[in-house]
Amino acid sequence: MKPNMKIILFFLLLVFVIVIGVLHTLTPGYMIFYHDTYRRLSYFPITIGAIFFGIRGGILLAVLSCLAFVPHLYMFWARGPQAYYSELSEIIFYLAAGVVVGLISSRKNKLKEKYKTLSEKLAGSYKRLHKQASQLVEAEKQLGESQKLSMLGHVSASLAHEIKNPLASIKGAAEILADEVPENHPKHEFIEIMRMEISRLNHSVDDVLKYCRGQQYQDKVRKEPIEKIINQVVLLLEAGLKEKSIQVSIQIARQAESSKNGFVTDEAAMIQVLMNIMINAVDAVEENGKIFIELGTYERGCLIRISDDGPGIDKNMAEKVFQSFVTFKEEGTGLGLSISKRIVESLGGKIVIEESTLGGAAFSIFLPGKKYK
Template identity: 45%
Template sequence: MPSQGPGGINWFPLLVLAVVAIGLLHYFTPGHLHFYHDTLRRLTYFPIVLGALWFGLRGGLILAGLSSLAFIPHLWHFFGQGLETYLSELTEIALYLATGLVVGVIADRERRLRDRYRRLSEKLKRSYQRLHRETTQLLAAETQLAAAQRLSALGQLSASLAHEIKNPLSSIRGTAEIFLDEFPPGHPRREFVEILLKETARLNSTVDKVLGYSRGRPAANEEPLEPLDRLLARLAALVANPLRKKRVNYRTHGLEQAADLAVPANPLAQVLLNLLLNAIDAVPEGGEISLTVESQGQGWRVLVADNGPGVAEADREKIFTAFYTAKAEGTGLGLLISRKIVESLGGTLSVGDRPGGGAVFTVSLPDQPFPPVFTESKP
């Protein structure tokens, strides 16, 4: 039997007191005052019904029994008024018990139904939550499958393009070598021809890697190392024209310590060039871009910062996923490939806020030796 009624209050003792009070009024009210006795007799049903509703069958029967006991002294008023009158008053006790029984049974049944519906509601809620989770997982799986299919198609297309690019690359390299012979050492244009040759070699190496992966025969091969300051100078020459077109203020910091760092030239050049070009696209006309080299513990890092719109915190992981881009003509693959390259070298690529507004991309790498980079197996 519940210990509390509506409002969390223990009403049972109050109902018992009401039964006792009605019984005393019955007993001390003179027998000839029939109106008062009839009123008290009907009033007795209230604590019985309330007890049955609030406390079930047990509560109804207990209060009906107490009401019957409280009603017995009242019967002495009718003991000498004939058998029919006495039995009429005695029948009231049976009605009290019947009322407690019937209302208690109905209340218990209603309570069981309510508990059953509550459990069913909780079960449905859990089922809905599980269905919602499974639906979310299914949608995520469909998205991943679609991305995988696009990546597969892109891989096949990349292999075809790589194969077609090799012949023009050979022609470009041959032409650059002719130009190199035309400009002796010390000529102001010789530096640009050397950059052209190095970038052609880097592009050819990238094409070889794509072909190697497409044939399923990648082989470990260490990339050539180059002092970081020399690599950064080469990249500065490559982006000089787009920097000049947007009148971007490009500054470098910490290059004095970059001379002592030998880095994998081709993969790191690809990463940093991608970050610089993204920064140029992000900054407004006359914007600012800075590149900083810092040592940190057992490694070092390169920070590329710009005063563009920055990257929202909710998008800082999305930008490293396939096909996610904010550019109208972007592929959504540059940052994904850049992160994969940095991770293959044992480092990390992350993005954060630039003090004063904008974004800063941080390439963190360990000291040498670097892990081997996979390139095409030579037959």
């Protein structure tokens, strides 16, 4: 019970005792029934006081009840010792009731405090146990992921050898085609795209190997405007976009235009990041879907936001999509977004999932991009 409530209760019990004393005084002595009723009512404040205030409260209310009983004793003084002592014994019962109930209540309160302390200790132990269990589960997850990465590292090493050999042959064929097709030829642009994508694929294989080995992503030398990189990624995905009749809109903020205030970043790295996100967006949207790409400024850097009108990503799963081997596609590896996150962070930026204005998912990439003149 709150302290204020205890004070109010004590004053109510005190008023009750005073009222009983006044009734004893005002009621004539021959009205024995009423006086017996008042005597029995006196046990209520004594018992309640002992329950809520312990032995001290019980004794104090018992003493006050005895004082309120004095006018009644005075009435029986003239009736002889037998009647007087019979009434006087009631005072002993008042005191006994206050002491006995007070002792029981005090013992109960001590046990209550003891159990409360024990309960708090148990609650603390449970929290520590729960925290340790969570840490153990997290450690187990990290161990499982490390084992997967270790296994993937061995597999990717052999795959890298198998992939790089055909890449070298394809690169050689592309070089031959580039020599035979003049630069002013309409299809020369596609040969350049082929050569560039072969180079990017070669870098991607190296990046996967570094990721599986836990190595940091190394910043590449070639820097290109982000606007150019976005247009290049859209061009590379043109076939898939046409197949599903997906409408892609690109909005470049005036502050981020490529005249004087544009931003540059690692071309190969950003192509890989944007390709991973765009491919996921293409797979997520339905036929005649929409993808919206925004490029703007953010503090001292730039913001790239890719939104789609697909089904979106559940909030509970949003935190897990950047973890390794977490995928929502049947044939997905679960490495695309985790690698993209590591690449963006290696460039000094961050990538987050937000709500899309189109109703689906939105990936926002914040980069401390460098302006070019």
